[in-house]
Amino acid sequence: MIKTAICDDIPQMADAVEELLIQYNQKLFEASVFYYPQNLIRHMKKTEFDLFILDIEFPNTTGIDLAEVIRKNNLNVPIIFLTNYREYMEDVFKVQTFDYIIKPVTKENFFPVLDRVLRYLDVGEERFIFSYNKKSYSLKLNELVYFEKNRRQVIIHTLNEVYVSNMSTTTILSELNDCFVQVHTSFIVNVKYIKEIGNNFLILKKDNNNSIEVPISRKYKETARDKILMKLRDIV
Structure with a gap:
């Protein structure tokens, strides 16, 4: 399964993303939800994730800062950013972002990105x-x-x-x-x-x-x- 870390400080948003993963393919994704970047960083010490889905705006930090920590351990894992604002677009690609989705996250803007993730991870076949x-x-x-x-x-x-x-x-x-x-x-x-x-x-x-x-x-x-x-x- 694709071990996926979802990190968003708004629980409803994080849970909605998890639900979309289930709708896309319940058997393919194993999601772990985090509301605080620090919790995700601690969890990374014992779990190797295949995919990260990160909000950009957090109190006292940003998803870009979190991505920099991720990149110190894994240069190639796909990172998808979620945000309400386009102003971060230039910054997110400094950490080798896989994609960038403007909220709200829907099937229409999320599923095509997941299709690309599967091709990238070579799990597109049955x-x-x-x-x-x-x-x-x-x-x-x-x-x-x-x-x-x-x-x-x-x-x-x-x-x-x-x-x-x-x-x-x-x-x-x-x-x-x-x-x-x-x-x-x-x-x-x-x-x-x-x-x-x-x-x-x-x-x-x-x-x-x-x-x-x-x-x-x-x-x-x-x-x-x-x-x-x-x-x-x-x-x-």
Whole structure:
């Protein structure tokens, strides 16, 4: 998930920005709201944020001063400023500002900026987001080869790595698109990687050197085959 820090001394404004993030994509952003810059600075010592959304006007300081502190630790993290005034426009870009939004913040002026943030952070593609051992992961769907259930755990096989999580099959399927088909109580496959369909099995191929055989159970055989063939026609 994209760990996002929102800092505005007006609670209603900060909460409104958080609500807009939820409307944009609830599963993509993990927002932390701060009403005082000092609280955010303290929190930065234990949390690494992927995005900052900052008001400019604070009592006794400015969002630009806060951005300078952020830049001492991270030169590349995107910073979005929110303000009622255009007079700060020249100053904000001295701290490598990603963008500058004149209040009120609305879907119309905020969502296009978030689109650009996703492209900048390279998370524009569809993602499978999950947590394990208090860590969050975001994987590109097109790099997921198959899921293997092992009791309460699920083993997630990608092109290059293997991950483990605790998720139900229903939850997994709800996070995937129609390129993924359940072929067995314990297996969900990405149709993109199917190279051979046997009577009771599939061959998945990651690359020229690695193939995996996955069973097709009687319960899912007919519906899985129909879905796979239909999707393969779309891909081809």
